[in-house]
Amino acid sequence: MEPEPALSSKDAPLGQSSPSAQMAFSNAVEDEVVIQATKMNKFYGDKHILKDVDFHVQKREVVALIGPSGSGKSTLIRCLNGLEKHTNGEICIYGHTLDPQMSVKQLSYIRREVGMVFQQFNLFPHMTVLQNIIEAPMQVRKMAKKHAIDMAEVLLDKVGLASKRDVYPNRLSGGQKQRVAIARALAMQPQALLFDEPTSALDPELVGEVLKVMRDLAEEGMTMVVVTHEMQFARDVSDRVVFIADGVIMEQGDPQELFRRPQQERTKLFLERVLSTLP
Amino acid sequence: MQAVLSALPDFLQGTLNTLIYCLASFPIALGLGLVLALMCASPFVWLRGPARFFIEVIRGTPIIAQILLLYYGVGAVLVQFDLSTLANSWTAGITSLALNYAAYEAEVFRAGLGSVDPGQNEAAFSLGMTSDQSFVRIIVPQAIPLMIPPLVNDFIYMLKDSAVISVIAGTDLTSVMSIYTRRYSSDQMPFYMLAMVLYFALSLPIAQIGRYFEKRLRAAL
Numbered sequence: 395m396e397p398e399p400a401l402s403s404k405d406a407p408l409g410q411s412s413p414s415a416q417m418a419f420s421n422a423v424e425d426e427v428v429i430q431a432t433k434m435n436k437f438y439g440d441k442h443i444l445k446d447v448d449f450h451v452q453k454r455e456v457v458a459l460i461g462p463s464g465s466g467k468s469t470l471i472r473c474l475n476g477l478e479k480h481t482n483g484e485i486c487i488y489g490h491t492l493d494p495q496m497s498v499k500q501l502s503y504i505r506r507e508v509g510m511v512f513q514q515f516n517l518f519p520h521m522t523v524l525q526n527i528i529e530a531p532m533q534v535r536k537m538a539k540k541h542a543i544d545m546a547e548v549l550l551d552k553v554g555l556a557s558k559r560d561v562y563p564n565r566l567s568g569g570q571k572q573r574v575a576i577a578r579a580l581a582m583q584p585q586a587l588l589f590d591e592p593t594s595a596l597d598p599e600l601v602g603e604v605l606k607v608m609r610d611l612a613e614e615g616m617t618m619v620v621v622t623h624e625m626q627f628a629r630d631v632s633d634r635v636v637f638i639a640d641g642v643i644m645e646q647g648d649p650q651e652l653f654r655r656p657q658q659e660r661t662k663l664f665l666e667r668v669l670s671t672l673p
Numbered sequence: 674m675q676a677v678l679s680a681l682p683d684f685l686q687g688t689l690n691t692l693i694y695c696l697a698s699f700p701i702a703l704g705l706g707l708v709l710a711l712m713c714a715s716p717f718v719w720l721r722g723p724a725r726f727f728i729e730v731i732r733g734t735p736i737i738a739q740i741l742l743l744y745y746g747v748g749a750v751l752v753q754f755d756l757s758t759l760a761n762s763w764t765a766g767i768t769s770l771a772l773n774y775a776a777y778e779a780e781v782f783r784a785g786l787g788s789v790d791p792g793q794n795e796a797a798f799s800l801g802m803t804s805d806q807s808f809v810r811i812i813v814p815q816a817i818p819l820m821i822p823p824l825v826n827d828f829i830y831m832l833k834d835s836a837v838i839s840v841i842a843g844t845d846l847t848s849v850m851s852i853y854t855r856r857y858s859s860d861q862m863p864f865y866m867l868a869m870v871l872y873f874a875l876s877l878p879i880a881q882i883g884r885y886f887e888k889r890l891r892a893a894l
């Protein structure tokens with residue numbers, strides 16, 4: 395059975411409240427597609443992982459990507475910054491076409507625009523918190539050290555970790571590590587952030603502090619794609635939820651709407667399983 | 674006992690020479706080993722192929738055969754080209770130790786670099802860093818503490834392997850020992866013992882220094 399076609403073309407109607415009604419808020423989603431994958435396919439050998447995926451993100455939009463394990467959520471967002479090479483289809487990121495043949499150097503220009511936050515944090519263990527944050531701005535953006543440090547301190551303040559400035563990552567809790575990872579990604583001043591299950595490796599009591607930082611970012615109008623099992627976050631913070639199963643985008647739309655009245659049987663089954671715990 | 678005491682200065686000179694052989698060879702082996710490791714990791718078969726071939730040949734043949742080939746084979750060629758000043762046991766010894774250990778250090782580099790979490794490269798790439806930047810700033814600093822124990826081990830092996838230089842009449846500790854055991858063929862034992870003590874005296878502090886640096890570098894990981 396073919397899933398509903400996703401919104402793909404740049405001037406498709408957006409199925410949300412009209413942009414003008416939201417313009418008053420700084421975090422209002424703008425009617426401008428900044429990340430777009432069209433008819434994207436991904437194979438690992440013979441395994442067809444992503445199937446004709448049409449996926450787009452608008453400026454200032456927060457998109458939650460949900461779906462069962464192994465459905466291709468990580469693969470999808472990793473294709474969006476070139477960590478995985480898509481097999482065919484088109485990916486357009488802030489006006490750059492992302493070609494699977496691109497070298498790391500060519501991809502660098504795209505990756506400056508879209509940061510990524512990983513489930514396992516991937517902080518640099520041989521560097522202090524401050525060094526983790528200033529490394530890329532200095533190496534990639536050629537920012538002066540003093541300027542980079544000033545900016546890092548502002549970011550550390552923002553994620554509530556100013557006191558951990560000179561500590562090595564192995565001294566931090568999981569929640570603190572992930573907040574540093576977010577600050578590190580922000581230090582590159584990206585236009586958008588991709589999150590791959592940012593809270594899945596955390597003890598339950600540490601999830602909240604990371605979600606709070608993400609919520610703040612969303613409120614400031616950061617464009618975000620969040621792969622998550624946190625349905626409450628998806629429902630309360632995201633502007634749109636995309637449900638993916640077996641490498642196919644099954645259904646997407648307004649979170650309240652989609653959670654209350656899923657159109658597809660697959661979505662219904664999935665939500666029944668994961669929503670049972672929601673208040 | 675008198676004979677041993679009078680031999681001591683020669684043995685100490687031999688010990689020093691052994692150390693010099695190794696201190697000269699090891700850095701070359703490290704440099705060449707790194708080049709070989711990078712060649713092996715290359716996507717181009719014309720880089721990968723020769724590097725693998727070199728490593729397999731070196732690891733698959735006895736070092737004693739390698740040093741004899743270098744000394745007599747390459748030595749003869751050097752003489753042909755009026756480079757006979759280069760054809761001596763020092764150059765042959767250092768070259769063969771360096772080439773031999775380059776093959777082993779290449780494996781140490783490959784294993785060390787390979788055991789850094791791939792997520793580190795992904796994080797660096799996601800921040801827009803290039804392969805070179807990630808390699809130098811992120812991967813290598815994390816690989817070094819992992820590589821120190823095998824590198825120190827190999828240096829100690831090299832100290833002992835350098836005894837092979839005695840087959841081309843070098844000036845290392847084993848060469849000195851051979852001279853004395855031949856001279857005092859009725860009472861060789863003390864000279865063997867003395868050589869062993871001196872080899873041990875060389876390797877022990879090196880193992881200690883290695884452990885110290887490993888501990889310090891690992892502290893943050």
Ligand SMILES: Nc1ncnc2c1ncn2[C@@H]1O[C@H](COP(=O)(O)OP(=O)(O)OP(=O)(O)O)[C@@H](O)[C@H]1O
Binds near residue numbers: 441462464467468
């Ligand atoms: N390097 C790889 N080689 C082969 N198959 C892979 C590889 N990486 C992922 N896969 C397969 O691709 C499919 C999608 O994987 P992906 O990690 O994108 O799923 P996911 O939705 O992120 O799942 P999870 O919720 O468990 O993280 C899975 O079936 C997985 O086994």
Ligand SMILES: [Mg+2]
Binds near residue numbers: 468590591
């Ligand atoms: Mg995943």
